Each structure stands twice: as C-alpha cells, then as structure tokens.
Amino acid sequence: MEVNAQFNDPRLEKLDGFTVTINSESQRANITLNRPPYNVVSMVERDQLRLVFEALDEDESIRIIVVSGEGEHFSSGGHIKGFLESSPEHVSKLAWNIAAPARCSKPVIAANRGYCFGVGFELSLACDFRIVTETTRYALPEQKLGQIPGSGGSARLQKMVGVTRTKNIVMRSKRITGQQAYDWGIASEIVSNDDLEKAVDDLVAELLTFSPLAQRTAKKLLNDTDDALLSTAIELEGHCYSRLRSSEDFKEGVTAFHEKREPKFTGK
Incomplete structure (x- = not known):
C-alpha cells in the first residue's frame, strides 16, 4: 500500500514542487517532481530534496528510492529567476543538495522521460541508475544564460563520457537523446516510453533480491x-x-x- 511520507522536520511540512510516497510492501520510496508541465525545480525544492533523501536514508523500512517526474517530462531545469534572487552563500550549496542521491547509502533510480535539462539532468546523474526512453532529452543548457552547470553536472558527466563529449554537451548546450545516453553509458537502460514504469518496477524487484x-x-x-x-x-x-x-x-x-x-x- 502506497502512502504519503511523513517527516518530523518542520522544513518538510509543506513540500515545494514534489511529492514523496512510501510503499511498505515493496520497501520503496517514490520522489515525484510535481510542478507540471515541466516540473521546474525551485531553490526551496533543492534544499528540501536533500533533507528528504537524508530522512529516507535513515528509514529502515525503505530499501530503494525512485525519482521521477509527473507527466511527459522529468524536469526542464531550475527556476531561472531564483538564481538572481538567492544569495551567493545559498547558491554555493546547490551542488551539495543535488548530490544527495549519491550520498544516500541506498540504491536510487532515476526514471527519465521527456525533458531532463539542467538540474533535472544533474539530479539524475547523482542517482545510481538512469532508465530512459525514446522521448528522453538530456541537456545542460546553462551556456545560453551565460553560466555553467552549478550542481555537479559537468563534473559527473566528464567522469562518465570523457572531456570531448562533455565539452560538446556543456559548451554548445547540446541536447542528447535517450539512445545516445544509453550508447555512451550515461543511461543504465533504454525502454519504450510506455514501458518506463514497468522497467522501474522490475529493477526495484531485482535490487530487493540482493543483500x-x-x-x-x-x-x-x-x-x-x-x-x-x-x-x-x-x-x-x-x-x-x-x-x-x-x-x-x-x-x-x-x-x-x-x-x-x-x-x-x-x-x-
């Protein structure tokens, strides 16, 4: 049975732009970016996502965490005006917040459908498994704003695909398809758009068989x-x-x- 997660931290009393549910039978937590149609990630949301990952990591009833987006897109990226409104000190914490899936001791799966840009891509890169479809489009478009990725995107990507491909993606704000991501080793698996949820369920079931x-x-x-x-x-x-x-x-x-x-x- 799936239920809404309850957190003791008052900072998580009202989640900004995402939901968290727990299925005790499958020992699974679902974090769903939920600001359709593009699931833009706010500054507050970044802080809360870190806190949620830390809380779920402490919950012994949960074995696997799945991150997905509501609707046709995972996320088109961050709230652009939020960068100008935030203090330099706050902005300096962006990478630490988005690295929360990597620090989490439990397996984290990103279900990437549609747009997966900017912080949406960076959050996915911090997960352990990325499942994509033919609709998936990965991009780090910060150059179009006169910026560079600020939440670990270029660094993680370079580790995965090398400097040449990373420069092509970062310095040209170039989009890559789900198929390219799979061929280059960014994505763990590629499935049809209709089969994404089933592929995630199957991976969760498989991971639960291990110690x-x-x-x-x-x-x-x-x-x-x-x-x-x-x-x-x-x-x-x-x-x-x-x-x-x-x-x-x-x-x-x-x-x-x-x-x-x-x-x-x-x-x-």
Missing part, C-alpha cells in the same frame, strides 16, 4: 574509489570484501546457494 548490506557496501566503495588509483581501489575493495565475509547475509547467501534455494537476506 542490503552488500548493496550499501558496493555503492559506497564505487563512489569512494571513483578518483582513486587502481592499487588503492583494489586495497579498499579487499577491506570491504573482508568485512562482508563475516556478515550474516554472506553466510545466508552461501548456505542458500548450497541448498539450492533463494536466500533470505536481512541486511546484517
């Missing part, structure tokens, strides 16, 4: 070693492997394998 402890460990390891030397990454991988070796989930996984049954992981 939550192993999932959290894998995500943190991969994030922490993104800039590391190969030798350092291998060393850290070994330490993580050793720690999981003593977990109850690993024991259950090995036992289930030999007993030819599905494992029942508890996250311990």
Whole structure:
C-alpha cells in the first residue's frame, strides 16, 4: 500500500514542487517532481530534496528510492529567476543538495522521460541508475544564460563520457537523446516510453533480491574509489570484501546457494 511520507522536520511540512510516497510492501520510496508541465525545480525544492533523501536514508523500512517526474517530462531545469534572487552563500550549496542521491547509502533510480535539462539532468546523474526512453532529452543548457552547470553536472558527466563529449554537451548546450545516453553509458537502460514504469518496477524487484548490506557496501566503495588509483581501489575493495565475509547475509547467501534455494537476506 502506497502512502504519503511523513517527516518530523518542520522544513518538510509543506513540500515545494514534489511529492514523496512510501510503499511498505515493496520497501520503496517514490520522489515525484510535481510542478507540471515541466516540473521546474525551485531553490526551496533543492534544499528540501536533500533533507528528504537524508530522512529516507535513515528509514529502515525503505530499501530503494525512485525519482521521477509527473507527466511527459522529468524536469526542464531550475527556476531561472531564483538564481538572481538567492544569495551567493545559498547558491554555493546547490551542488551539495543535488548530490544527495549519491550520498544516500541506498540504491536510487532515476526514471527519465521527456525533458531532463539542467538540474533535472544533474539530479539524475547523482542517482545510481538512469532508465530512459525514446522521448528522453538530456541537456545542460546553462551556456545560453551565460553560466555553467552549478550542481555537479559537468563534473559527473566528464567522469562518465570523457572531456570531448562533455565539452560538446556543456559548451554548445547540446541536447542528447535517450539512445545516445544509453550508447555512451550515461543511461543504465533504454525502454519504450510506455514501458518506463514497468522497467522501474522490475529493477526495484531485482535490487530487493540482493543483500542490503552488500548493496550499501558496493555503492559506497564505487563512489569512494571513483578518483582513486587502481592499487588503492583494489586495497579498499579487499577491506570491504573482508568485512562482508563475516556478515550474516554472506553466510545466508552461501548456505542458500548450497541448498539450492533463494536466500533470505536481512541486511546484517
């Protein structure tokens, strides 16, 4: 059963431009950008999204978080006037807020349909999985405003696709299709527009079959070693492997394998 999420933080008493629902049966939280038709993201919304991710990360009943947009588009980007109205100190926090999905210990899926521009693209890049359709259009159009991406977009993108393609997207404000995003390794999966929700449901179901402890460990390891030397990454991988070796989930996984049954992981 899906219900509206309740938060103790008074700053989340009234959500600005998005909704949060929780499905206890599927251990899933849904963050839906909800300012149609283009789901423009306000400055207040950026702050609240960070707080929501932090709250959902602490909720032990939730295993997976899905971020999507209401209607035909994920998001056309941020509220432009908000940049001029905000203080330099507030603007300096933009990247930290939008990086919340990456800091979250749980798997985060972005369901990207239609426009996915500016902060919409940057928020998606901070997620672990991006599922796109033939309608998806990714872009970082800040050059048209005399600006550059300010919430981690160019930095994350360069890690994924290299400097040449990133310059083409950032310096020319060039849009790329869902197919290009998949071919370049930005998107995890491409499906038909009508199948987006089913693809997300299937991925959630698949991720729930794994050990939550192993999932959290894998995500943190991969994030922490993104800039590391190969030798350092291998060393850290070994330490993580050793720690999981003593977990109850690993024991259950090995036992289930030999007993030819599905494992029942508890996250311990």
